[in-house]
Amino acid sequence: MNEQVNLFQIEGQGRIAWDCFKSKDSKTPNKERYTFFCLPGMGDLRQQYRFIGPLLNEKLPATISTLDLKGHGDSDASNWTEFTPKAVAQDLVSFVKNVATNEERQGKLFWLETHLLLLR
Secondary structure, X not given: OOOOOEEEEOOOOOEEEEEEEEOOOOOOOHHHOEEEXXXXXXXXOHHHHOXXXXXXXXXXXXXXXXXXXXXXXXXXXXXXXXXXXXXXXHHHHHXXXXXXXXXXHHOEEEEEEOOOOOXX
């Protein structure tokens, strides 16, 4: 499979892979549209949202951006200086400022992050 990967450059570091699902509803005003930024938990990939993205689009006027964490999935594996929660939040803010359109930023913004907890 030769699938194109969207990559966002974090200044002075590596690139983060991301996908986007957009609702076909063009009648809803921008301020009433939803924009979701979905981050997987450590060890997971953005593809875990492959089912919820299209489902949200069926139910809501929404844009859903799914991102890999730095060093995971199709994101660059090297050139990262920090892996802290604060650094991940800064990456997301940078993504929103530089990739999300003005129309997407005018709507209702949500950040979804999931974690997998394994109990033995």
